[in-house]
Amino acid sequence: xxxxxxxPKHLITATGQRVTLRCxxxxxxxxxxxxxxxxxxxxxxxIHYYNGEERAKxxxxxxxxxxQFPDLHSELNLSxxxxxxxxxxxxxxxxxxxxQETQYFGPGxxxxxx
Amino acid sequence: xxxxxxxxxxxxxxEKEDVTLDCVYETRDTTYYLFWYKQPxxxxxxxxxxxxxxxxxxxISGRYSWNFQKSTSSFNxxxxxxxxxxxxxxxxxxxxxxxxxxxxxxxxxxxxHLIIQP
Numbered sequence: 090x091x092x093x094x095x096x097p098k099h100l101i102t103a104t105g106q107r108v109t110l111r112c113x114x115x116x117x118x119x120x121x122x123x124x125x126x127x128x129x130x131x132x133x134x135x136i137h138y139y140n141g142e143e144r145a146k147x148x149x150x151x152x153x154x155x156x157q158f159p160d161l162h163s164e165l166n167l168s169x170x171x172x173x174x175x176x177x178x179x180x181x182x183x184x185x186x187x188x189q190e191t192q193y194f195g196p197g198x199x200x201x202x203x
Numbered sequence: 204x205x206x207x208x209x210x211x212x213x214x215x216x217x218e219k220e221d222v223t224l225d226c227v228y229e230t231r232d233t234t235y236y237l238f239w240y241k242q243p244x245x246x247x248x249x250x251x252x253x254x255x256x257x258x259x260x261x262x263i264s265g266r267y268s269w270n271f272q273k274s275t276s277s278f279n280x281x282x283x284x285x286x287x288x289x290x291x292x293x294x295x296x297x298x299x300x301x302x303x304x305x306x307x308x309x310x311x312x313x314x315x316h317l318i319i320q321p
Contacts, residue, residue: 091247122308132294134308145307179248188298189236189255192309194248 092116093182093195101201107168110198114161114182120144121163122183122192123155127176138163139186170202205230207297209312216285217320224280224315226295232256237271237278238296238309248294254278282317290319 092115102108114121123135125148134147138157149155152170157163167174177199181192206229216222228237239251252262254271262269266283282289296309 091249124308131313132309132311134310137308147308177246181248188300188307189253191238191250191253193250194240196247199246 091193091195093180093193095178095180095195095198097198098196099199099201101203102170103203104170104172106170106202107166108170108200110165110167110178110180110200112163112165112180112182112195114163114180115193118182118184118193119161120183120186120190121157121161122181123149123163123165124179124181124194125176126179126197127173132179135165137186144186167200172202175200175202205232205235205297205299205310207295207310207312209293209295209315211315212313213316213318215318215320218287219284221281221283222285222317224282224293224295224317226278226280226312228276228278228295228297230276230297230299232299234300236298238298239269239278239280240294240296240311241291242294242314243291251280251293285317285319287319287321290317292316 094113119140135149137145181194183190237254241249292314295312
């Protein structure tokens with residue numbers, strides 16, 4: 090158990106809908122990273138938040154957005170969903186958002202868009 | 204831009220054999236960090252090791268060992284006396300230092316699916 094929690098574990102929705110994925114980092118960690126894992130694209134970095142502020146963006150679509158709240162939990166919002174958004178979404182947490190730190194991953198949210 | 208290549212898509216060996224998973228990386232930075240993660244069939248990503256670019260010492264942890272060679276930009280992972288429980292997808296990843304000192308997120312290879320047959 091990494092200490093990172095993600096909810097829900099599974100999500101099934103329809104095209105055009107909007108969903109919110111939630112992540113709570115390990116106790117004491119200030120950074121949250123979001124990743125998408127799909128069969129064709131592999132594991133891709135989406136976005137990094139540190140202590141409530143956006144730090145870096147990766148291959149995140151404009152239909153996707155994220156935020157980190159004062160209690161440090163983070164939410165990833167996916168809107169206007171398409172079939173291709175079906176994937177496993179991971180969040181990871183790190184102590185201070187430095188590249189040398191280990192990122193500890195949550196169990197993931199498996200999203201299926203029908 | 205940084206890149207991580209795991210050329211072996213799938214490896215199948217019989218239990219107790221030794222197996223090496225290859226990882227080759229590309230980066231323009233002199234300071235960077237390399238990681239290995241394991242993804243068992245249950246789906247979670249489990250951290251295995253982190254290595255700094257300025258530390259080329261090889262590391263051994265039980266049946267696991269890692270060989271880091273800057274000259275060939277490789278960070279290979281060897282499992283000795285493999286066991287069925289080692290069956291998983293293994294990912295190599297790279298992290299670079301941003302100008303401001305922050306982290307961009309990990310760049311992952313495509314992964315190697317390791318199958319250990321009893």
